[in-house]
Amino acid sequence: MADLAERETTDDTEATPRWRRRLGSLLRWETMLVLLLLATIAYGASVSPYFLEWTNLFFIGLNVGEIAIIALPLTLIIITGEIDLSVASMLGLTGLCMAELFDHGWPIWPAMIAAVLLGGVLGAFNGLLVTRIGLPSLAVTIGTLTLYRGIAQGVLPTDTISGFPQGLASIGVIPIPHTHISYSVLFFLVLAVVFGIVLHATPLGRAIFAIGANQEAAFYSGIRVRRIKFWLFVLSGLMCGFAGVLWTLRFASARYDSGIGLELFVVTVVLLGGVSIFGGRGTIVGVVLAVAVLGCLQTAMTADVIPAQDQNIVVGGLLLASVIVPNSREMYGRARTRLRSVGARRHAAVAAREEGS
């Protein structure tokens, strides 16, 4: 954020036309997200008269709470230039672990803590393979995506575990007293503030950006690249464990395929939030806005009676758009240089022909 402010002041000193500067600030990613959010709300309001009621805020939050919580650590991981595709499988397996322990007579609170800790262990396994053996995180987390989901399927192939204490399971049906906010959104907002401060205002956050911008340079300037990456993967696991607990309580049941395919939504939220897939760039504010966009969009589409698989088309399209649009300026530049070089060649050919004649 700080460097953005600086950039704006330097812009003032340059002799750029005022309209162009205004346009530039308008074209900032976060501004576009706000516009997109307003458009989504308008769409929601047009399909359902209840969309703008306060109670709807609760349902919007309920739909994206877990996705949003997982998106925070994934944001940091993507900023360092890595990826974690196993988040949905970790969510499923930790939720299942909590349910299994509860089913075997554990009290609910220790079972929940065990699930979160299991998430940490799963994340640590990812982190070890990436940082100690030096494997690409893409391949590792495709592997653990399959492995963790497979373990869940092996442990509980066909059954559903339910029967959690009513008091806890009700967090999926009632908002926080006297508000319209779901519990998961409250946790998300608190965590978002913490993540925002850590990422944008501490040495650790700067180290994370530095790793993403240039890993080798970061290493030689004394940043513990491997250690930071390892703990980010652990953090991702812990958050997935936490989201797994919330998910299980929200649906008041656990199955092996809980949250399957959720990685699409999480990755979409992070990249839609303006985090560069190449690492080194991104803000927590953007991710929070993207969460709001996705939440409103999902709820609006559901109100519009659009079936789940069609919603996946829209979200998949959103994912593609959010990686293509930031690259569009470069694409335009490349196309222009190519056209120019073709034009120059043609000019040269014409000139040569004229000379010859």
Next chain:
Amino acid sequence: MTSLAEEPAVVDRRSSSHAFAEFLARFRELGIVLALVIVVGAATLDNHLFLSAANIQQILAGSAIIALLAIGETIVIITRNVDLSIGSILGISAYATGVLYVHHPNVALPVVFLLAFAIGAVCGAMNGLIVTVARVPSLVVTLGTLYIIRGIDGAWAGGNQVNASMLPDSFNKIGYATVLGIPYLGWIAIIAVALATYAMRSFRTARDFYAIGSDPAAARLAGIPVGSRVFLAFVLSGAIAGVTGALWLSLYASVDAIAGVGYEFQVIAAVVVGGVAIFGGSGTVLGAALGALLLYTINTALVVVNVSSFWSMALSGALLLAAIAFDRLIALRLAPAMRTRRTARG
């Protein structure tokens, strides 16, 4: 490692240091065959019917599907990309084939496969275009198209199902008929792997794939049209997945909106187990196909030895991780040896 695996000429004049590296490079195909023998042996000891003709034919037909998909995925991974959308492409092409037969029961076989090929190629071209024009990592692009194509498939199919009675026998026959005791699908896979192996060794375009995967920047500087080659890799992968979709329908004889869900992970596991480097630039189609055969055989063996088949997914994940970790450790071990050899040569 690639050049060793690819150059049979080296084998003839091998010295002792060559032999060691050669052994490690060849180790993969050999290791897979060894693992296959062990798995088959153990399963047969447990239940002698495992080696019955019917079971072997079932394994060959089932693994043929994975092996065919693995050919396309190998090409893409060799260029240092990944294609996560093949399961969805297989699904939509299988459903399209089924619907074509429902509406035109007398349509000729070549038309069916042409349609499947075209659907796959179009999906692959979409992936390839976005990856090469927008220069976006293929992981994100194909993660998006995985759900987009599956969503289109789901919206189209809804709750409908095409089953064997709606398909002509000439088509179903591809799935169950055999020649010389090997199912049609097995033959198709063997021929395809043989052709692809030859092409990947000898065609200039195919060697470009290896060059791009080894070092994209160097490939660009060497004048290789990186963009169009990567585009071609995705089109090939999509087209192969499309044709495999039609074959999948002939084998399983019924298709709905969830055909081929999760195949991408099995296929990537098979490819990586088969020795294709996940960093790109190295690996063979033959290895990937053998990896597919091994994975499918293990899954079948699990059922025979009374381990629930629900563990098969965990197994392919574990094998994938073991394979990439193993490759990495071998590469780290081999690096000093390669370096000394290069200096000795130079």
